Amino acid sequence: MASGAQPRIRVLKWFRTLYMDRLTGSGRALFWVTVLMGTAASTSYMVKMYLLHCILVAFFAVSVALARLWRVPLIIRAHLPERSTCGARLAVAVTIRNRSRRDSVDTVIRPFGLPRHIRLSAELSLPHIPAGEEQSHLMELEFLQRGHFEFPGMSQETLFPWGLWRDVCFHKDPRAILVYPRFHPLRSLDVPVGKRYQPGGIALSSNLGDSAEFISTREFRQGDSLRAIHWRSWARVGTPIVKEFQEEYFCRIALLLDTFIPERLSERYAPAFEAAISIAAAVADCLSREEYVIDLFAAGPEVYYFQAGRSLAHLENVLDILACLGQCHEPPFEKITPLLLDHLERVTTTIVLLLDWDERREGLIRMIRECGCAVKVILVRDSPPTMDSASAEDLTGRIARISTQDVEGGCEEL
Known part of the structure; x- marks a missing residue:
């Protein structure tokens, strides 16, 4: 843009601000009456028109001055x-x-x-x-x-x-x-669940200290930690007694959100993306009401990983991420795969929210299944997918297909 045009644009913006923001509706009407009076006076050379135009201009000037003087802090x-x-x-x-x-x-x-x-x-x-x-x-x-x-x-x-x-x-x-994101709470969520041993129990997941389950006491053995000594029992029986713990087994569910939409299709598939965000929020809300640990994975445009549930972060922390999550216009699967592989060995089930079904996404699901995780796939899309997903249901199980209208109407079961 030419440098000479910039001052003119600033002046036009300044006049627009005065007209739209500073003048009231009555003020704008009187402004045009003043302009018409000035135009008529300049073409007819009538003194009365000039006088009326000057009175209206003075009226505006007095109004501006009194408004400033009368303003109270x-x-x-x-x-x-x-x-x-x-x-x-x-x-x-x-x-x-x-x-x-x-x-x-x-x-x-x-x-x-x-x-x-x-x-x-x-x-x-x-x-x-x-x-x-x-x-x-x-x-x-x-x-x-x-x-x-x-x-x-x-x-x-x-x-x-x-x-x-x-x-x-x-x-x-x-x-x-x-x-x-707006979402309707789910009444039921069909998830293929089981339990996996978590090394370190919930303590390793939450970093809140040793929280393995205390099950009994027994006599001290060579090699036992002094921290495990149960001092009251030792005082009562007169021999060293230690506490016995059992590491926890619990259900850990990964929620994987697909954010990839090619830039040329961004506006077209924006409603489906927002519907997928709403479904992700509803799933996280449903899981948070149970004794699950939730691992949220998403990429858009940065790679997000967050863990919630039990003694970890709360649902609102997951919703904080979903509130700010945007579309990813470049395939994020290569970026998110190493992060998934680091955690899938301890994950029981993976719930995958997809925007399409193609070779990349099918390969991602296959990798998750090869890690020993159960998979539930939810496809959020209004139009037919790039590839027919029916042939892959032997790998994924039944794929839940929902449209944006289903989400807006209130999807209660998945």
Whole structure:
């Protein structure tokens, strides 16, 4: 772009901001009346037209000056949660305190710089805030898409005296909010489960210390650790007694999410990708209600690995990742395969959410089966897959096929 065009673009943006953000609806109507009066006066040479045009211009100038002089410094704070859910309508408490000695009149409070995926239902119109008083009001926000969003703060707009001009003061209070994917809780999830021995038990998985199950006591033997001595029993019987433990066997389920969509098909398959994210959230929610350890694997655009369940992280930590997960436009299978191989020997079952069925994905499923894991495959797609998946059901078992409409309607069983 030519350097000479940039100043003109900045001037146009400045005029647009004045017209759209600073003038009210009444102010914009009166602005066009003023422009028409000025045009008529310049072509007709009528003194009365010039006089009326000058009066309207002076009217605007006085409105701008009085709005600035009448602005009262307020303290405004919106009490936002750290997390919400896509599609939710959230009532946000807004506290407004008038710390000056003057009353605040004709004031409008609303967020500024909201992301386009967060919608404000209605701004707060406050005709009167007495001096020294604090008020609380509710403001409703609707979250249209999952993701990580920045909330810049609140704006204070004074419409005094005639409601033509907004004198704006920005109260910057930047905060982040995570919007979780919308999902319907599953009533039942058919998972081929079993149990595998976990070296070190849950202690190795959670890094919370030795948590092997205490089953009994016995006499001390050569080579026993001094840490295992049961001092009360030794004091009671007079000979060294040690505690006996048994390592845990428990069910560990991997949740593998397919994020690969070629860039040229990104918009076309975006609904299916969002549906897969919702199903992943529903599966994680269902598993978190049971005594499972969940291993989440995803690649998009970075490789994610996270473990939750039992004494580990909570469901909200899994949803934090799903809220920010994006599409991957390059095949991620080579990047995620080494990570999978490092953990699959301790995984009982792998739930795989796929967006398509092709040779790469079939090879991934075959590798998981060769590691001795049971597999449940869920294919989220509206159109037929690249390859017919029916021939692979001897490898995968029954493949659950669901569409975006199934997810939006509320899929309760998988």
